[in-house]
Amino acid sequence: MEHCLDVKPQLRLLPAPAAPPRAVNTLDEFFREFSPVVARLGLRMLGRPHEVEDLVQDVFLDAHLGFLSIRDPAALRSWVYTIAVRHVRKRLRRHRLRRFVGLDEVSDYATLTCRDASPEQRVVLAAVFRTLDTLPADVRIAWHLHCVERETLPRVAELCGCSRATAHRRIAVAQAHIAEVMDHE
Amino acid sequence: MSDVPEKLVDRVELDGWDAPRVEQGLARLHRARRRRRVARGGAALAALGVTVVGVAMLGLPPNPDTQGPAQESAVVAASAAPAAPGELRFSDGSRAIPVGLDTTLERVLTTDSEVRVRLTRGAGAFEVTPGVERRFVVEVGSLQVIVLGTAFGVERHGDEAHISVTRGLVRVRWPSGEAMLPAGAEGTFPCAPPERDVATSGALERVSGERHESDTAPDAPQPGAARARADLLVPDSDQRPATAEPAPVPVTPDAWRALARAGEHATAYEALRLGGADRVRDDVEDLMLAADVARLSGHGAEAIGYLERVWREHPTHPQAPLASFTVGRMLLSRGQPAQAARAFARARAQAPGGTLAQDALAREVEAWHRAGDAARAHALALEYQARFPAGRRLSAVRRFGGLP
Structure with missing residues (x-):
């Protein structure tokens, strides 16, 4: 079992630098540029394709008034990301609450489209999502941002609105839960 | 176990988040923004209305000097206030709300095909339920405001009426002309009382006898010029009584295009409908724009009509494959998978090496699967797998095509 977070700092491969983002001057350009980013993030964090479209709408309804005041395209991406994470957190909390009172519908994670995944890997993927469902939203988000989206610890702390130590602890908690499940798979 | 969970999650992909879906999302966003704006404005103005009612209940006498601006706001405010005194409500949910104590609103005619309300004095706010054929x-005197799903205010000052449109589109008709006001536009129009020998419509004639005596506005019939601050006015010169002078109204026959490009698809659709189908030129750009207007305003069947004209009449145009592809998507979502599959096949045939070819083939597999033709879906899935072994839709194609 490979862990993405160890106690000691370690070297890690960073993703290749992306092409410089295009400038956006209108809401349409803004949406066309960033809605795929939000949709992708939302799907991987929620694991529920049918909620992605609503999430994208929520994010851009919040963001449409402020995007013109941000001139730096890199900052714009980061800002949209922050809003998206906030909305994902709301949804995860709502799911958890509904699950607690027995109202949340069971999501079939085995039907997720996973690139080049074998049937066995799909089973593992579904188990991972089911485990994530049992975790508090903040723990799940911290793990996802750090381990899947490869955000740095300071950035995870910023997006989660907590200290680095708390972010580190949350990631470790999630890792421990996932490792336990993976050992059984 | 060698599978790393985060790497598996990293490989999760969203099916079908392609350009047409982004455009659909964008149109939905524009609609949601408009709804939110209206809701916020309504809430704020409802609060204002409550305050006004509270002041009135405290017995404070209204100050005539300050009533003008207050009335202007209330033209919109009243639309959110519940059951105002003298309010007219209709079975389809439409409402006509008097604004101010000196307003006289009358129900003139209510049939299955038409509702007529007369404003003889003061100001009124109107909310008309969209999507109703009635x-x-x-x-307002000789002026008629003809509505197809909108919210707007009318304020009468003697022989003139000021009209401001907050949502949708209205057609304003006065003895010397006619114009269309889209959302955000406002204008002042002549509304001298109608004379018996100037029939403006059959319906008006039917009801005029019982209603004209209540018109207490100044009676001097002075057909004047309209002063509209709208950027987009659509003319209609068919109905101009001999007694009237031509009105110097700025006109733009292509209002629907400007509205469509501004993202006001519902309004653009109404403008297009009122302007007639011949407003759409027989060129690909116009047909695609009209299709967008129809599709994004919820009139899919009409959109398919425009798109089919693109590939039938301009089969070699670079946009023809996109038109076919969009038709396929729409038919698929409308539960017509076999027709959709044929549209996707056409999109591929029109541009075999184009950027849409991969998506069209994948969609064709899905469409045949949904149509119950497993053999054809399977064959096309094999073709997809052979042509695009690392295709982004491979997993969906395998699923629909019954591949291992």
């Missing part, structure tokens, strides 16, 4: 007409 015509909603507000008469």
Whole structure:
């Protein structure tokens, strides 16, 4: 079992630098540029394709008034990301609450489209999502941002609105839960 | 176990988040923004209305000097206030709300095909339920405001009426002309009382006898010029009585295009409908724009009509494959998978090496699967797998095509 977070700092491969983002001057350009980013993030964090479209709408309804005041395209991406994470957190909390009172519908994670995944890997993927469902939203988000989206610890702390130590602890908690499940798979 | 969970999650992909879906999302966003704006404005103005009612209940006498601006706001405010005194409500949910104590609103005619309300004095706010075939007409003297799903205010000052449109589109007709006001536009129009020998419509004639005596506005019939601050006015010169002078109204026959490009698809659709189908030129750009207007305003069947004209009449145009592909998507979502599959096949045939070819083939597999033709879906899935072994839709194609 490979862990993405160890106690000691370690070297890690960073993703290749992306092409410089295009400038956006209108809401349409803004949406066309960033809605795929939000949709992708939302799907991987929620694991529920049918909620992605609503999430994208929520994010851009919040963001449409402020995007013109941000001139730096890199900052714009980061800002949209922050809003998206906030909305994902709301949804995860709502799911958890509904699950607690027995109202949340069971999501079939085995039907997720996973690139080049074998049937066995799909089973593992579904188990991972089911485990994530049992975790508090903040723990799940911290793990996802750090381990899947490869955000740095300071950035995870910023997006989660907590200290680095708390972010580190949350990631470790999630890792421990996932490792336990993976050992059984 | 060698699978790393985060790497598996990293490989999760969203099916079908392609350009047409982004455009659909964008149109939905524009609609949601408009709804939010209206809701916020309504809430704020409802609060204002409550305050006004509270002040009135405390017995404070209204100050005539300050009533003008307050009335202007209330033209919109009243639309959110519940059951105002003298309010007219209709079975389809439409409402006509008097604004101010000196307003006289009358129900002139209510039939299955038409509702007529007359504003003889003061100001009124109107909310007309969209999507209802029944015509909603507000008469202000000789002026008629013809509505197809909108919210707007009318304020009468003697022989003039000021009209401001907050949502949708209205047609304003006065003895010397006619114009269309889209959302955000406002204008002042002549509304001298109608004379018996100048029939503006059959319906008006039917009801005029019982209603004209209540018109207490100054009676001097002075057909004047309209002063509209709208950027987009659509002319209609068919109905100009001999007694009237031509009105110097700025006109733009292509209003629907400007509205469509501004993202006001619902309004653009109404403008297009009122302007007639011949407003759409027989060129690909116009047909695609009209299709967008129809599709994004919820009139899919009409959109398919425009798109089919693109590939039938301009089969070699670079946009023809996109038109076919969009038709396929729409038919698929409308539960017509076999027709959709044929549209996707056409999109591929029109541009075999184009950027849409991969998506069209994948969609064709899905469409045949949904149509119950497993053999054809399987064969096409094999073709997809052979042509695009690392295709982004491979997993969906395998699923629909029954591949291992």
